[in-house]
Amino acid sequence: MTEAQGLTRRALLVGVGAAGGAGAMFAAMGALGLAPGEETPKPRFEPPQRSDFRLTGRAAAKVIVLGAGVAGLTCAYELGKAGYDCTVLEARDRIGGRSLTLRGGDTVTDASGETQRAGFGDGVYFNAGPGRIAQWMVTMDYCRELGVPIETFVNNNASAYVYNQGMAAPVRARTARADLYGYIAELLAKATDTGALNRRLDRDDRERLVEFLRRFGDLGERLDYEGSPRRGYTVNPGLTEGTALPSPGSLADVLAGGIGRSVTMDFGYDQATPMFQPVGGMDGIVAALARQVGADHIKTGMAVTKITDLPHGVEVVCGQTVFKADYCVAALPPNVLAGIPGNLGADVTAALRVPRPVSAGKIGLEYGRRWWELDDRIYGGVTETDLDITHIWYPSHGYHSARGLVVGYYATDENAVAYAGLPHRERLARALAQGEKIHGRKYREELLSSVSIAWERQPHIGGGWVRWPSFTGGFELLRRPAGRVYFAGDWLTHLIAWQAGAMESARAVVTHLHRRVLSAPS
Ligand code: PHE
Numbered sequence: 001m002t003e004a005q006g007l008t009r010r011a012l013l014v015g016v017g018a019a020g021g022a023g024a025m026f027a028a029m030g031a032l033g034l035a036p037g038e039e040t041p042k043p044r045f046e047p048p049q050r051s052d053f054r055l056t057g058r059a060a061a062k063v064i065v066l067g068a069g070v071a072g073l074t075c076a077y078e079l080g081k082a083g084y085d086c087t088v089l090e091a092r093d094r095i096g097g098r099s100l101t102l103r104g105g106d107t108v109t110d111a112s113g114e115t116q117r118a119g120f121g122d123g124v125y126f127n128a129g130p131g132r133i134a135q136w137m138v139t140m141d142y143c144r145e146l147g148v149p150i151e152t153f154v155n156n157n158a159s160a161y162v163y164n165q166g167m168a169a170p171v172r173a174r175t176a177r178a179d180l181y182g183y184i185a186e187l188l189a190k191a192t193d194t195g196a197l198n199r200r201l202d203r204d205d206r207e208r209l210v211e212f213l214r215r216f217g218d219l220g221e222r223l224d225y226e227g228s229p230r231r232g233y234t235v236n237p238g239l240t241e242g243t244a245l246p247s248p249g250s251l252a253d254v255l256a257g258g259i260g261r262s263v264t265m266d267f268g269y270d271q272a273t274p275m276f277q278p279v280g281g282m283d284g285i286v287a288a289l290a291r292q293v294g295a296d297h298i299k300t301g302m303a304v305t306k307i308t309d310l311p312h313g314v315e316v317v318c319g320q321t322v323f324k325a326d327y328c329v330a331a332l333p334p335n336v337l338a339g340i341p342g343n344l345g346a347d348v349t350a351a352l353r354v355p356r357p358v359s360a361g362k363i364g365l366e367y368g369r370r371w372w373e374l375d376d377r378i379y380g381g382v383t384e385t386d387l388d389i390t391h392i393w394y395p396s397h398g399y400h401s402a403r404g405l406v407v408g409y410y411a412t413d414e415n416a417v418a419y420a421g422l423p424h425r426e427r428l429a430r431a432l433a434q435g436e437k438i439h440g441r442k443y444r445e446e447l448l449s450s451v452s453i454a455w456e457r458q459p460h461i462g463g464g465w466v467r468w469p470s471f472t473g474g475f476e477l478l479r480r481p482a483g484r485v486y487f488a489g490d491w492l493t494h495l496i497a498w499q500a501g502a503m504e505s506a507r508a509v510v511t512h513l514h515r516r517v518l519s520a521p522s
Pocket of ligand 1: 132270496497498
């Protein structure tokens with residue numbers, strides 16, 4: 001409807017509000033697309049139930065699930081609700097796949113054969129895989145359903161640092177942000193003020209924009225950015241008004257620091273703060289799923305050597321042992337599946353080779369004093385840097401306790417490859433040399449122990465996650481079963497590198513498989 005038609009949307013809403021009250025107005029706003037609503041109106045997942053089989057004359061089937069990662073365990077958990085007889089075969093000696101939390105005494109062995117043993121003290125843990133959950137992700141629903149307690153994960157902390165090569169010294173994220181926003185606001189406000197935007201904006205709009213920019217950048221009377229208390233203090237306010245940091249560098253300096261990338265990290269839909277983590281370690285989720293599935297239904301140390309789709313069932317071979325079932329869900333990484341012999345067809349094998357494994361690695365650094373809290377006043381959050389360590393994560397739990405663990409690098413792609421190629425001792429030396437540029441000597445001197453992981457070197461996993469050149473062709477093919485063999489994993493969704501992707505994929509497979517069983521000729 002146009003204004004010329006005599007009734008603006010606002011006038012309509014005012015009318016509806018007056019006649020029907022706030023509830024009617026909110027409903028009308030929804031109809032006009034103005035009220036907050038579901039970003040993704042998706043069909044609700046209906047878990048299979050035992051009662052679904054009543055009156056159908058059919059029974060729950062026998063299913064072999066390959067892989068006790070998040071996707072495989074979610075499949076077995078959901079199918080188990082309807083009484084499916086699931087057996088989960090896991091090649092590694094522990095469940096969880098990439099959802100790996102390391103504690104004192106745990107070991108990790110690299111494809112090179114090097115074994116590290118975590119020497120962490122009581123209560124210290126290292127989420128070597130996933131570490132944060134966005135509020136909108138289905139992972140949160142599983143935490144609630146499974147009774148896994150969660151706590152805030154600090155994904156953005158104004159007190160953390162930004163450090164890029166070429167900067168004289170690290171600056172606090174708040175300082176970097178204040179300067180960047182300040183200068184952007186100044187530029188835009190002055191452009192507006194001198195008429196550069198007159199063709200786009202009428203006078204009212206220009207006034208509103210400048211008013212906003214004054215606040216956005218904390219600009220002065222003449223629209224100059226001259227620094228701001230937002231940047232921080234050398235002496236904090238208290239009994240005195242404090243001493244604000246000296247005035248900012250020039251716009252050229254701020255831009256040369258390249259801080260834009262660093263201060264926009266949590267702008268992403270999947271990175272927006274607050275995020276969450278399970279209390280006590282990310283593996284609380286897989287542990288809870290496994291408890292529901294039942295230890296007797298999960299077999300570790302079972303590497304699959306052959307998968308055969310048969311006219312009326314499936315056959316899975318692990319060395320000398322042969323498993324038979326009605327269906328199979330292959331919840332393994334595509335790069336691993338591609339190497340397992342079977343009869344799923346050349347097109348399936350070709351499709352499995354399309355997504356490319358991405359390198360990803362982390363190092364956990366345990367300290368005997370939480371210097372980042374005590375000295376730096378950083379309670380959780382992330383320091384962003386263009387050094388090869390990419391990020392430093394501070395723990396979002398255990399504040400003020402005796403020890404703590406900092407993630408000293410979380411690198412992907414070529415940075416991860418560089419660390420992966422080194423023995424742990426050298427990974428550590430390199431990470432310390434980099435982190436020291438930000439945190440100084442205590443970063444090296446107060447270290448108690450460390451563990452690193454290179455996901456592409458983890459047996460039966462072979463990568464941090466995968467990247468598809470395009471979400472067509474092979475991607476679509478593998479979202480459908482090959483005969484009685486289904487595929488599941490984050491790699492079959494648009495939430496790659498998220499547990500939520502694995503869970504969404506598992507739900508899709510479970511829904512399809514259950515419908516098929518319910519409608520199969522009896
Ligand atoms: N989920 C991972 C993380 O949060 C990897 C990832 C990063 C995925 C950024 C998407 C975007 O670190």
